[in-house]
Amino acid sequence: MTLVNVWFILIAVLWTGFFVLEGFDFGVGILHRYLSRDEPDRLTIINTIGPLWDGNEVWLVVAGAAMFAAFPGWYSTMFSAYYLALALILVALILRGVSFEFRGRDQSPRWRTRWSILLTAGSIVAPLLLGVALGGLLHGLPIGADQEYTGDFLDLLKPYPLYVGVTLLALCVLHGATFIALKTTGGVRDRAKRLARQVAPFVAAIVAVYAIWTHIVADKGVLPNPIEIAAILAVIAAAWFAGQGRDGWAFTLTTFVMAAVVVSIFTELFPRVMVSTEGAATDLTISNTASGSYTLKLMTVIFILIFPVVAAYQAWTYHTFRQRLSRTEFENATEE
Amino acid sequence: MSNVDLARVQFAMTSIYHFLFVPVTIGLAFLTAVLQTVWHRKGEAAYLRLTKFFGTLLIINVAVGVVTGLVQEFQFGMNWSAYSRLVGDVFGAPLAMEGLAAFFLEATFLGVWIFGWDKLPRRLHLATIWLVALGAAGSAAFIMAANSWMQHPVGYQTNPTTGRPQLNDIWAVMTNPVFLWGYAHVLLAALATAAVVMLAVSAWHLRKKSHVEVFARSAKLSLAVLVPTMFLAMFVGSELGVVEAKYQPMKIAAAEAQWETCQPCSFSAFQIGGGNNDQNPTKIIAIPHLLSLLATNTWNGQVIGLNEVNAQYQQQYGPGNYVPNVFIQYWSMRVMAYAASLVLLLGLWGLWLIHRNKLETSRRFLWLAVWSVLLPFAMNTAGWLLTENGRQPWIVQGIMRTSDGVSPSVGTTSIVISLIVFFLLYLVLAIVDLVLMLRYARRELPPAPAEPVDEPPVPVGIQ
Numbered sequence: 001m002t003l004v005n006v007w008f009i010l011i012a013v014l015w016t017g018f019f020v021l022e023g024f025d026f027g028v029g030i031l032h033r034y035l036s037r038d039e040p041d042r043l044t045i046i047n048t049i050g051p052l053w054d055g056n057e058v059w060l061v062v063a064g065a066a067m068f069a070a071f072p073g074w075y076s077t078m079f080s081a082y083y084l085a086l087a088l089i090l091v092a093l094i095l096r097g098v099s100f101e102f103r104g105r106d107q108s109p110r111w112r113t114r115w116s117i118l119l120t121a122g123s124i125v126a127p128l129l130l131g132v133a134l135g136g137l138l139h140g141l142p143i144g145a146d147q148e149y150t151g152d153f154l155d156l157l158k159p160y161p162l163y164v165g166v167t168l169l170a171l172c173v174l175h176g177a178t179f180i181a182l183k184t185t186g187g188v189r190d191r192a193k194r195l196a197r198q199v200a201p202f203v204a205a206i207v208a209v210y211a212i213w214t215h216i217v218a219d220k221g222v223l224p225n226p227i228e229i230a231a232i233l234a235v236i237a238a239a240w241f242a243g244q245g246r247d248g249w250a251f252t253l254t255t256f257v258m259a260a261v262v263v264s265i266f267t268e269l270f271p272r273v274m275v276s277t278e279g280a281a282t283d284l285t286i287s288n289t290a291s292g293s294y295t296l297k298l299m300t301v302i303f304i305l306i307f308p309v310v311a312a313y314q315a316w317t318y319h320t321f322r323q324r325l326s327r328t329e330f331e332n333a334t335e336e
Numbered sequence: 337m338s339n340v341d342l343a344r345v346q347f348a349m350t351s352i353y354h355f356l357f358v359p360v361t362i363g364l365a366f367l368t369a370v371l372q373t374v375w376h377r378k379g380e381a382a383y384l385r386l387t388k389f390f391g392t393l394l395i396i397n398v399a400v401g402v403v404t405g406l407v408q409e410f411q412f413g414m415n416w417s418a419y420s421r422l423v424g425d426v427f428g429a430p431l432a433m434e435g436l437a438a439f440f441l442e443a444t445f446l447g448v449w450i451f452g453w454d455k456l457p458r459r460l461h462l463a464t465i466w467l468v469a470l471g472a473a474g475s476a477a478f479i480m481a482a483n484s485w486m487q488h489p490v491g492y493q494t495n496p497t498t499g500r501p502q503l504n505d506i507w508a509v510m511t512n513p514v515f516l517w518g519y520a521h522v523l524l525a526a527l528a529t530a531a532v533v534m535l536a537v538s539a540w541h542l543r544k545k546s547h548v549e550v551f552a553r554s555a556k557l558s559l560a561v562l563v564p565t566m567f568l569a570m571f572v573g574s575e576l577g578v579v580e581a582k583y584q585p586m587k588i589a590a591a592e593a594q595w596e597t598c599q600p601c602s603f604s605a606f607q608i609g610g611g612n613n614d615q616n617p618t619k620i621i622a623i624p625h626l627l628s629l630l631a632t633n634t635w636n637g638q639v640i641g642l643n644e645v646n647a648q649y650q651q652q653y654g655p656g657n658y659v660p661n662v663f664i665q666y667w668s669m670r671v672m673a674y675a676a677s678l679v680l681l682l683g684l685w686g687l688w689l690i691h692r693n694k695l696e697t698s699r700r701f702l703w704l705a706v707w708s709v710l711l712p713f714a715m716n717t718a719g720w721l722l723t724e725n726g727r728q729p730w731i732v733q734g735i736m737r738t739s740d741g742v743s744p745s746v747g748t749t750s751i752v753i754s755l756i757v758f759f760l761l762y763l764v765l766a767i768v769d770l771v772l773m774l775r776y777a778r779r780e781l782p783p784a785p786a787e788p789v790d791e792p793p794v795p796v797g798i799q
Contacts, residue, residue, distance in 0.1 A: 051451035054402065055444035062435035064409055069432040072424020079413020079420075080743040086410055087754040091761060094403040098765060101399035105772050147421070149745040291425040292495065292502035302433055310440045317448055320455060 003296040004286045007070035008273070010303060012266035014066055015134070018059035019127075019168065019262045020255055025053045027176010029096060029123025033116055035180060035191045039109075042116065043330035046100070048183040051321050053100065055314055057093070069299055073147055073289030074273040081141055081149035082133050085156060089129045096122030127172045128165040132156065134265050135164025139217055140275035143282050147289070150278075160217050164265070167210040171258050174203045178242060178251040185326040193245050200239035207235040207257060211264065218268035227267055231260035340739045342751040343415040346758065350407050351724070352717050353762050357401035359716055362476060362523070363530020364394040365442075365469040367561065369462075371554070376462050382550045385781050390534060390554070391449075391465075396772050398446060400765055405439075407758070415751065419731050419741030426492050426503045427482050434478030442471025476526070477519055484515035486732045487723070488583040501735060514583060517576040518723075524569035525719065527561060529712035532679060534558035535686070537777045539705035542696050547781045552696050555705075559690065563683040570676060574630055580726070581631040581639070584733060586649075586658060587726030588631045589642045590665035593617055599638035601627035606670075611663040615643075653734070660728040668721035675715035682708050 032045040049056075067075040079086060095118045103115035139160045142151035177199065180192035211228035218225075238253035269275070274284040290296065337345075368391050375383035409431065412420045420427070445467040452461050485491075491508030492501040503509070538555035541547060581588040589595075592603060595615045603626035610617035628637040642659050649658040682704060689695040727733060731741040 051447035054447050055440065057402075057406075058435060058440050058443045061406060061409060061439055062432065064413075065428065065432040065435045068409075068412065068420065068424050069428030072421055072428055075413050075424060075428070076417035076421040076743075079410060080415075080417035080745050083414050083743075083746050083750045084753065086414055087750075087757065090407050090410060091757060093406060094761060094765070097403040098399050098768075101396060102768060102772065105396070105776075148417075152747075153750075291428070292504075295425050295429050295503045298503070298506050299429060299432060302436065306436045310436065310444075314440075314444055317444055320448065321451060 003293065003300055004070075004290045005271075006300060007066070007290070007296060008266070008270060008286045011063060011066050011070065012263060014059055014063035015266070016259050016262045018056070018063055019130075020258050021056035021059060022053070023127070023168075023172045023175045023258045024179035024251075024254075025049050025056050025176075026123040026127045026172040027174070028180060029099075029119045029176075030173055031176050031180065031192070031195070033120060035177075035188060035195065037187065039112070040327045040330040041188050042112075043104075044184055044188050044325050044327045045180055046103075046119075047325055047330070048180060050100070051317065054097075055317065057097070060093075066299075070291055070296060071273060071286065071289040072291060074284055077143065077147050077149060077274060077284060077289075078133075078137070081143075081151070082136070082156065084153055085129050085133060089126055089133075092122040092125035092129070094122075095119075096126065123172075124169065128169045131165030131168035132161045134168075134262070135161030137274050138214070138265055138269055140277040142278060143274065143276035143284065144278065145282055147282075147284060160213060163210065163213060167206050167261060170199075170203045170206050171254070171261060174199055174238070174242075175251075175254040175258055178238070178247065178254045182247040182251045183324055185324050188327060189247075189324075193242070193247070196242040196250060197245075200235075200242040204232075204235045204239045207261065208232050210261065214264055214268060220268060225264060225267060227260050227264045231257055231264060234260060339746070339748055339751060340742045342748065342755060343742050344738065346415060346751065346755045347411060348724070349755075349759065349762070350404065350411060351720060353766075354401065354404040354408055355716055355720055356713055356766075357397050357404065358476070359522075359526035359529040359712070360397045360533060361394065361401045362469075362472040362526035363528070364390060364397065364533065365465070365472045366527060367530050367534055367557070368394055369465040369469045370557070372462055372465055376458060382553055385547075385550060386554050389779075389781055390537075392776050393533070393537070393773060395446070395450060396769060396776065400769050402443065404762075414754075415743055415746065416731070416741045417743040417745070419736060422500055422736055422741075423732060426485060426489075426501055426509070429503060429506065430478040430482040430485075430509070434475050434482075438471045438474030438478060440471075442468050442475060445471065473523060476522055480519040480522055481510055481512070481515045483723075484512045484518050485509055486730075487518075487580070487727055488512055488514040489732055489735055501732075513579045514576075517572055517579050520572045521569060521576050521719075524565050524572060525712070525716055528565045528569055528679065529716060531558040531562040531565060532709055532712045535562065536706050536709035539702040540778060543699065543702045543706070548696055550781060555686075555695060556690060559683055559686040559695075563680070563687055566676065566680040566683055570680070573676075575633075577630050578633045584726060585640050585645050586642065586660060587665070587722075589639060589645060590660050590662045590726060591669040591722065592627050592639070593662050593666045594627070594639055594641050595643050596641040597638065597644050598641065599628070600625045600636040601631070601639045603627040603630065607666065610666055612659060612661065656729070656737075658729060660726055664721060664725045668718040668725065671718035672715050672722060675711045675718065679708065679711050679715065 028045060028049050032042055036042040036045060064075070099115045099119035099122065103112055103119065106112070136156055136158070139158055141149060142155055144150045174196060177192050177196040181189050181196060184192065211232050215225055215228055234253050235257045238250055238257055241250040241253055271286050272283045273286055273289055276282040276284070368387055371383050371390060372387040375387055445464045448456070449461065449464040449468055452464060456464070489501065490512050491503060491505035493504050494500070495502050509515070534554055535558040538551040538558060541551040542555060577588060592601070593607060593610045594601065602622040602624045604619035605621035605623070607617040607619045625635055627639055628634060631637060631639045642662070646658050650656065685701060686695065686705070689698050689701055695701070729737050729739065731738040
């Protein structure tokens, strides 16, 4: 296997890691008001990701930087083509990121509500648009022979990419609900479980349609992609476990579904990285966008040396903060 | 305004804004780690209270620093896709290493530090804040390596078929003299910035006579860090100037608005007029030999004037104007140097007061120390303007012009929209951040753990 292939896989891994980890973060941001009756409830929910969200978001930074280093042609075309969408994603991520920090810095309910709304809005917009962006890679964009984007903003908003965005958003909601159910006790946990049970069948249907549509868009023959089959089976199983109230299994399966959905885009793309609607000759591929062999070798060595350490300490973080949170811990933290 | 101008304004805005938060983060992470270490060693409650107090200021700043850093990374592709396409092979590698080796460390362990007070053994918890400091300083190293490559490209060869620079020696990139001196300069500036912030906050409390015995300690610590740091920063800065004069002669000549070659060369304290259309500004208080010393490290060194370098570049790279904006260059040099000198004088005064045992009571010093908090930010911003404006019209010195680096597929409307949106967003965030910083900086110290406390069961975490 050549290093160019290795780096395509690593970038897929980084995007997948980002959506799996930040996916439940987004879900928590979306649901933290919906699943709570009062401020201690909201604090309980937000604190489930308190120590984790910042580290999770770095996966996006590294995914972007890895594309820059390994496939500068891909990074340049994609980021300039998605200009306004990315600007909006950045705004969403900025507002979301500072909401965690600023929200609790004032006791006034109005202040808290305001940051809560921004937290929710940011958590909806970011995965939705990132999904649209990923979907667009496979659906195809107008790209000229010089690898430059030739379309305008409306060319980004085609039905399939929009549907990928909706799919990822729906998955974030379910993933977040199973995470909250796993990490809390009492009323919050009950409500999270109920929500997961209610939305799981719909998410299962959305993912099933996603898998079929993705396969059609990719146009790689009739043979089904095993990862898409796995995604469908797993989301059905997730719906079943959520219905049974089995927190651990439900969360494990929503993790798997999220991973399978993101990976399926990348497997259908390979060896292309951005499909061009102007014909296969102008497709961006791993070979016509990659860096030189020295850079790829260097990056591979660095990755092998450092990534296992990062994975280990992040896993340790999850282990350190593994216990469930209960609202009694937060009842004294605020006066309402 | 052309797309290039708009993209430049946007990049400058993002960089300057980002770099208001970065030095505070790097420096405060280190100072907080020192405070916690002293507490760990001595067990005095005062240091634990200071650790938590300044740790909170650190956390508020990190939030904004992190999210604006994300904007920086995305902007290379969004606004400068032609640049990214050409040099991603070299420039992308340090960025990716930054994420993997440093940013992961900083972000992950900051979460552990904030939430881990009562969950981790003391020694391990102390290690986490040091990892945060290490991650923050490490991030700066990779970013500076990438930036220094734009100032002085090394460690690459040009691919004959694609015409693109390709990395062939990472060691050269990581030992680039512009990087080594520049990185040391940035680290020292960050430490000095955080020390001034700590001094200003401590001085505010000392003036109010609140927790005098506690804040006297942080004031002394900040002064002990500030003075040697500023001396070193000035020394390193002058060495950096010599390195830059060698590889980017335009940068240094423009910083003195020196149009004609001189030997020996003097440094002017002020000038009236000046700019790219005024080659004969009125220079005031010329200090003989100082420019020679700054640019060449020798008493009688020669500094080649802007006109001569320009003629040289025209022969080498073709017709064009290679002189950067001289007005910005001249004044950013002076704002940086004068702000730094004031900070150093303040630090020396503080040390003298400590020696005389009058630090806590000198109203005049404490008042000035509070207001001096603005100086390091002016100094840092001017420093970056000096470095980045001095590189123009090159985006990568000698390889690519800024005007050729802009995204060809992005329309003016898109840039204008995002420019306005980011400007407003940054403005709001700056106001909120400032209000919160002021509020938390003036807040009463949280009670010492030994004293009877009426604390909620969760004193840490998001509240």
